[in-house]
Amino acid sequence: MPGEFDLIQRFLACFPRARVPVGPGDDCAVLAPSRGALCVTTDAVVEDVHFTRATFSAADIGHKALAVNLSDLAAMGATPRWFVCALALPRDFPARELSAMGRGMAALAKAHRIMLVGGNFTSAREVSVTLTVTGELSHAPLTRAGARPGDLLYVSGTLGDARLGLQHLQAGVRRGAAVKRQRRPEPRIALGKLAARFASAGMDVSDGLAQDLGHLCAASRVGVELELERLPLSPAVRAALGPEGALRGGEDYELLLAVPPSRMQAFERACARAGQEVTRMGVLTRERTLRIRDAGGHLLTPPAGFDHFTRTGRQIRPDD
């Protein structure tokens, strides 16, 4: 296996040279001060927790590691700026796989105009990719805490596809739209920037709608009444998981948005103009509970989301 320095060069070669005062290769990168406030988040993908090397290509891993981080920037309405990449790789990790990982990451970085400015390599027993990404704000951040009772609840795209894709991969199916959603989530950067002009609160859906909705409601001190039949589902997810499976979802990387009724029309029009798909699926309530109604108007018991540690997750009552 080549030395650490060769690996670094091989990985960096996938990315354009960062246009910053000091780029990769010194003790730190140096970046010009930002004009707006800076959003920062860190997230990792770990072998056998977030992916397996049997079902993800190295390019998939590179893409997904950056996508899950960009999704957090999207959730704040931020414009991506720069990121650093900490790689932990087994000693026998093939150098050509490292290049593939770099290319998978670089393609997504290019699409969202975010610069790699630094990183770190270490050996480890399992593959893990830990990124820290930043974005700049030209407006107030879209936090989880600003929603009010009466605000309308939206979600982008469709839910449950990534979960279905995981089931497909586990069953040996390696192709199809659901598998692509699992391997190559697309962060909703453009929608986040648009939504920041209208929404009172927002977050990305990474742990499953039910669980993440609980977080938004807790932060905003509101409850929610969700209409199950309004959940946006692809035909495949409707058939395989149904709305209740999609609620548990996980790894959707869609945006969950609360919009005041007074801005509803303008928001929906702006989304339509921008080609952004959003679906209204409920309303926030003063009573701090999560109520889910099925098509017949019956109240359902909210399911738990996914929690890496307990597997059973925690209950999603916002007033817990």
Next chain:
Amino acid sequence: MPGEFDLIQRFLACFPRARVPVGPGDDCAVLAPSRGALCVTTDAVVEDVHFTRATFSAADIGHKALAVNLSDLAAMGATPRWFVCALALPRDFPARELSAMGRGMAALAKAHRIMLVGGNFTSAREVSVTLTVTGELSHAPLTRAGARPGDLLYVSGTLGDARLGLQHLQAGVRRGAAVKRQRRPEPRIALGKLAARFASAGMDVSDGLAQDLGHLCAASRVGVELELERLPLSPAVRAALGPEGALRGGEDYELLLAVPPSRMQAFERACARAGQEVTRMGVLTRERTLRIRDAGGHLLTPPAGFDHFTRTGRQIRPDD
């Protein structure tokens, strides 16, 4: 084991509340724009690569993870500002150990006034702690690239202690100054800020003096003539490793500085006033080779440094 959210709370409770527009708990932290340029670096400590759980307490791991990152800020002459912490922990990692790790990290964070603004938890087979830290510059950054032939070469503190400490730990010795240097390196933040006013180039010594000196020389396109008997060694290191062992060192986390002759006196005086120990140990040369002379004036073959991947490291000839 408690859920992910309880773990996050337990870890965060060790740190003071970050005074930023949006702190931990939302999709991103939000930070006010910096006045000066921002330095950023990311570094990880991984179980069985950088520490073992048998020889490091959780508090040691927390301290060291932050220290190795702060050392990179010190090397740029930056003032620490904020950091994010990505933790990967086995499912059976005890919650009380997590608190201990947080306390170890928080004590060092407090000493250097750096704020924890966000983080991430994931499960993994082995413990790893990946931090991204930033610092602000009120002056030009101290890079590796600014040294000129004729500049004098300095190093802070003493060399080889951390390596000796590792040998002690491997031999079952759990106490003493060398072991402390291995477990609890002290980043040279104050010296870095002082040195930025005088030095033409600087970096931290993390891979061993010989190897890191090669990096500085390569970046500055200079060579070096090093006087072996001038290396600052503790009596224990002199006895156990000698200067040649200290050259290979590793994990010293001291600062390597190049200072133009015209600023030598002012630099040494400023260090003395500030209580910062630095030792002049060589001079940079136009000829791009690393020459090491022993006390008798004989030329030695430069040893290789430490490389996580190849173990044998790469040759340290700046003109490679």
